[in-house]
Amino acid sequence: MKIGIIIKREYLTRVRKRSFVIMTILTPILFAALMFLPTILMNNSEKFDKKRTIVVNDETGFFNGKFKNTDVHTFIFEDKDIESLKELVEQEVYDGILYIPSTSLNLPVNAKLYSKKALPITLSSYLENIMKQELQKQKLLASGIDPALVKAANVDINITSVRFDENNEEKNIYNILEMFLGLGFGLLIYMVIFMFGNQVMSGVIEEKTNRIVEVIVSSVKPFELMMGKIIGTALVGLTQFMIWIVLTLLIYSAGMLAITPHEMISTGMMNEQAVTTDSRQMIVNAMEMANSINFKGILFCFLLYFIGGYMLYAALFAAIGSFVDNETDKQQFVLPISLPLLFVMVCCTMIINNPDSSFATWLSIIPFTSPVAMMMRIPYGVPYWQITLSVALLVVTFVFITWVAAKIYRTGILMYGKKTTYKEIWKWLKY
Amino acid sequence: MQPFIEIINVSKSYSDYKALNNVSFNVPKQSIFGLLGPNGAGKTTLIRILNQITAPDEGRIMFDGTPLSPKHVSMIGYLPEERGLYKKMKVGEQAVYLAQLKGLDAKTAEKRLKYWFGKFEIGSWWNKKVEELSKGMQQKVQFIVTVIHEPKLLIFDEPFSGFDPINVNLLKNEILNLRDKGATILFSTHNMASVEELCDNIMLINKGKMLLEGSVTEIKQQFKNNIFELAIQNFSEEIHIPDYYRITYCDKNQNGVTHLKIQTDKDTDSNELITSILKTGRLVSFQELLPSINDIFIKQINDKNNSQI
Structure with a gap:
């Protein structure tokens, strides 16, 4: 299969790039350093202090x-x-x-x-x-x-949110954690769609400006070239995620071993008097919080929406890359297609504050906004039918958009030195 | 003999103009065919149709007796006018990749590439990035990847542009070699000298329409003006030559040799001319003046353009 050869080249050239290696390995390390380093440093400095x-x-x-x-x-x-x-x-x-x-x-x-x-x-x-x-x-x-009387009169108030499902299974809810996860995954999917979409676009532009595209489309169909590029880049993204997940887990467990509760105390993270019981309680709480979140489900949805959202936008980016020659032209066409995702990011507080509102629900079902909006809602729990509907719509749309993009692409890549207008693109669609 | 490529009534329109208008011609097997025409005449469109990058609106193309189809892609080698390679990719790796796209497996590709790289003396560049190569070297690499899958049909668009004279020669010899090994070669160029030197057949196209087609010798015969060039020692002007031989040029130089150009009627036999002329002096040289392809090209295009005004 020729598309396989194209995917292989796209994948290998990108993965072997120095920037890829640095990004992939350094990102989790930097992130971990930001999290753990202050604690470790403070902790050690106190140890050495008299x-x-x-x-x-x-x-x-x-x-x-x-x-x-x-x-x-x-x-x-x-x-x-x-x-x-x-x-x-x-x-x-x-x-x-x-x-x-x-x-x-x-x-x-x-x-x-x-x-x-x-x-x-x-x-x-x-x-x-x-x-x-x-x-x-x-x-x-x-x-x-x-x-002693006053001490006895002290009360503790705890409201635990408990959600139950059809089977009456109860689950404690930690709103803060859900919020962080929602924002985190929403932002992540937004970033990766643009990052890898842009990589596809610059790949197309590169092939066009150095004119190799003519040689390649004399051997393979333009559609195969475009899809090969999109899929190859997606695999690069998935590879990067895998490495990130593995590295993060490794660093996280190493970090947790290095920082014992005792050391957290001396850095003032906890009250000195209530050391032992509180720290134990905190660890139990943290574990319970972590258990309350369906991480596997979230990661699965993340992959699903990454692939769907990326495919949708990457096809558009490829189409744009096929007919722009310079940076200013590029911006003119990239802006309109980035608007839906930008809109979701602007509305993120509204979604996070009220994830089951009809506004948030619609955003998470409409294909152009759903990858980001749905990822923001998923940690809070979303009915299966909504996810199914949203994913189905996303797939249908990306097939349609890919078809449209391929039409633009195959004409665009062979046009040189001509400024392209929306009117002309409309004509290409009708060929 | 069956032609290798048959172009039958091919038309192609873009939204606002007709790039090809009912074009038909044949490319004989194992020949070098020149595709001539000014810029924007439709050559690139025709080449793209042959490469199946675009499809014709009307008409058919036969490839070695069967209708042109995707399975022919691996039998065609194409060197576009606008050369290009991935700048950041290593030369060898890139050549293998492009060969694979033409259907070769990686091992065969590598073996053949090593041979060609050796032949063109660029073997030491295998692991260099393309951007480190000079323009001429990049052209060599591009030529190699065009022929690496041993295609039956080679399409060269301006193959000599960007080469120095030494490399142009190297390339010409390679092209002739490829033809002798059985390839059919279609090439589009503005370099008329190379057309006369290499092409067996040509076709001239302008504004989507075919102006003429045929073998180079035939076309030259067709457009000749029946002018003969002669050199005669001790030319005597007193001796009468028939009126239908018009002397259009006469120049006597110091050592007694006179150069003449004589235009005759269409059906004149050159032997007759020689017989009449022999009386005037001692014949030193005799040659029919044939128009160059360049002259024909310019004349045809201008005539066409003028007639349209």
Whole structure:
């Protein structure tokens, strides 16, 4: 099959390009670096730091012995005046001074934390937290209320969204996660359609401008050449996704092993007091959240809509590439066909906020907008009939568009040095 | 003998003009056929129809006795006027790819390509990118990929443009070689000298219409003006020659040789002319002046264009 030879060439030349290799390998690594590096760096820097000693001059007397020593901080209470304490910091006996001037219970506490070098921000938030708790306790006691009573009166409110289906199977819903997934996949499919569509177009333009196209269409049908190009580029895209998924999983698991909950604490990601129970709870929550999402289903739909949406737009891009000679002409024709997808991106907040509105539903069924709009809705759960209808329409449209594009393409690639107008393209369609 | 290509009443219109208007001619087997005509005459359209890049609106084309169909694609080699290769692709890889599109398998393609690359002394360029090659080298590569699948019909559109004289010679010899090995060659050119040198038959086309067709010698005979060129030693003007021999040019040079041009009537036998002329002096040379294809081309096109005004 000659189309196979064309697909092979398209695939190999693109995959062997340096830019492809760099993009494919570097993207997940960069992404992971952005996610994990700050944590790892902060974490290690604290490990290498020596333990800090903070001297506390508490004129109020409320906080004596209330600051607990931790792995990284030691607290010493001394009543020396500030100037002599500063002297000691100068000599590096202490790393910082917490000065709490005397005040009455009804006035705000204006404490000062002196240091020569910068102290971690987590330290001051920890100090504020303890002082607040302590003073509240004192105030309650002063008003004759038992702090234990107040503690007992604390309540937690949790509203868990639960969705159930026909079989009455219940599923906890995490709106934030669905939103991120919807936006993420919507944006991703938008980007890849344009990225690979553009690659097809520049491939067509390249063949046309260096005139090899005439030799090739004397051996194969223009339709075969166009389809070979589109399919070859699609395979490049799929290869890239596969590598991305595998690399992301690898890096993610490696990263999770490297960052234990204990280390997340020291970087201030969690409250120091409630370390053990909270971190465990968080991991359980995260796993539950992850389980609540049907990742396999989403990935499957992603592939489906990538292929459908890409085929639809790539055929249009190929048709445009066949008759434009220069950059300005290109923009004139690319803009109108990008409008539907741009429109969806502009409306993305409306879709995400109300994924079951009729507006969002229509956008996700109309073929030109459906790849992006449907991917935004899918994490929230979409009825099967809608997906089926939308995919069926997408397939019908892309077959039709490919047919139209092929007609334009086979005339366009043999036209040289003539500026093409919409009127002329209309004529080509009728040949 | 059955013609290799028969073009029968072929017409092709684009939306606003007729690119080919009822064109019919035959290309004999194993011959070199020149397709002549000014720019925009319809040559490229005709070539594209033969390559099945476009289809004719009317008419038929027979390829070696069978109607032209997609199975003939692998039997045709086409060198377009606008040359082009993938600039970023390696030469060898690209040549193999183009050969595969013509139906060769990769191994055979590579074997044959090595032979041709050796012959054209560009073997060391196999792994270079096309953009690193000089224009002449790219042309050689393009020529090789045109003939690599040993096509029965070769179509060359301006094959010599862009070559230096040495390479033009190399190419001419290759083209003659290919014909001797059995290929039928159709070539379109403006280079009239090469037409006279290479072509067995020609056809002249203008504005979609065929003006004339036939073998080069026949056409020259058809358009000759019955002018003979003679050189005579000690030419004596006193001796009478018949009136129907009009002397159109006479120049006596120092060493006693006179150059003459004599125009005669259509049916004059050259022997008769010689007999009459022998009396005037000693004949040094005698030759019938035939029009060059270039003259015929210009005259025909101008006549046609003028008659339309």
